[in-house]
Amino acid sequence: MHEDLIQKISRFLDDELPEDEALSLLQKMRIDSELADKMRRYETVSHAIKNDDLLVAARPDFVSSVSSRIQLEPTYLIPNAERRWIRNRRFTRPQKIAAAAASVAVIALVAHLQRPEPAPNQKMVVAAIKSSAVSTDSAPAPKPVASTIPRASYPVNRQISDYLQAHSSIYTQGEVGFHPYAQVTQYSQK
């Protein structure tokens, strides 16, 4: 489409085109559908710019028309000149060796990095299989030594909470009812 026609459409929409030229443009649109489409698009854009709050409703066939336009787009391939260069290029022997060496090196590195981590030793695997306890760790627990005494948890009383805190600094944490450090008094050995 000629640039001057586009200019005229723009001026027409801005109400800047002289009357005779406007009539001429409208007559051309009657016979030129492409020009009419261009006019509609410009009009829509102009309207949207001038009215921020206006929502432009898409036509029902908007999506299908966009799809069909995309289908009609030509496929751009590599220019023949470049394809010819790729086909005809020749590698020297050192270049081929270097490429092969680099490939081997990369393969070796990838293979080394992807090798499995050292597996837990056999004793630990056996211990983990034997153990039916649920552990939150994905890896098997270190080898346990079987205990014959059952453990039972009970609410701790004041005495035990004091013992716990004297036993480990960590038990100064916010256990409800836990008292802070027991103070140490002098033990004098006589």
Add this chain to the structure above:
Amino acid sequence: MTLVVRFILIFFFSTGSVFAEDNKLTARHILTNMIQALRTLNYEGTVVFWRNGRLETMKYFHAVDHGKEQERLVALNSPLREVVRNGDVVSCRYNDTQGVVFDHRPYERSFLVNFSRTLAELDDFYEFSLSGKEDVAMLPAYVIDIEPKDEFRYARRIWVEKLQFLPLKTAVYDASGALLEQVVFTEQHVKAALPFREAGPEAGQANTLAGQAIKDGNTGVLPFTVTDSPAGFRPIYFARKTMHDSHLPVDYLLMSDGLTSISVYKENKSPEMELGLRSVGATNYYSLSLGDYQITAMGEAPPEAVKSIVEGVRLNPPIVQKLQPK
């Protein structure tokens, strides 16, 4: 052509030497480096303690200057408090009351991992092995398994960061292989320097209340001794404490094999005290009655260990009787 050959040789030799160096590290090397790093580096991070089914998230700081260390734990959840280790003294300041409590703990080295002896001294009781490599807090780490050689100790696993050799995670497993407790860093940063928190007046006060460190198992005359304790457990500290808002003293003896610690308490009989075996998370305790006293052994150790120790307690005659003329 020569250039290509050189490239291949350099590539394979360099990568080979790096992997070989990585593979040469043993669990022992890594743990030795970790013990050193724990004491000599300035580092901070966020650490989560999971014990007894409870999660506790705290900010952790370790500062060192001219061989002087300070460890700090700042609670992120209620009750807000700060636990500070200055040498042998550990203090805890509570935000709501501004109250400070303290204790003398010359036997503890770290809030995170507490190796009190060299690894060589632990050889008779534990096996160390490098079991793999994992990422913790997005940092690559060696996974070290510490397996007990008898039923008197728990198995442990430590994840040690590959570059700085700081522990990123520790876990304790019970005899069935179930996870008992974990300490995990969610982030960790090594710094050139970290500020020291000024020690309060309680530090000096705590030192005046110090107990008695026991060296080389030489206990001297204590109110009680432990006979036939499991192999490796030696007395390392004794103190007479006041507890439960009572003025009656509690005799406290700490025994350790270098990694596992068991506390033994002796105090007057109490009607509230339940005898037998109990547990709190990874900690087992066993109480029995002995004469007019009640003896309790407590530690992050299997029931066999605490039971064996408490049953080995023998009361010594009061010191004053020894001093009386015949």
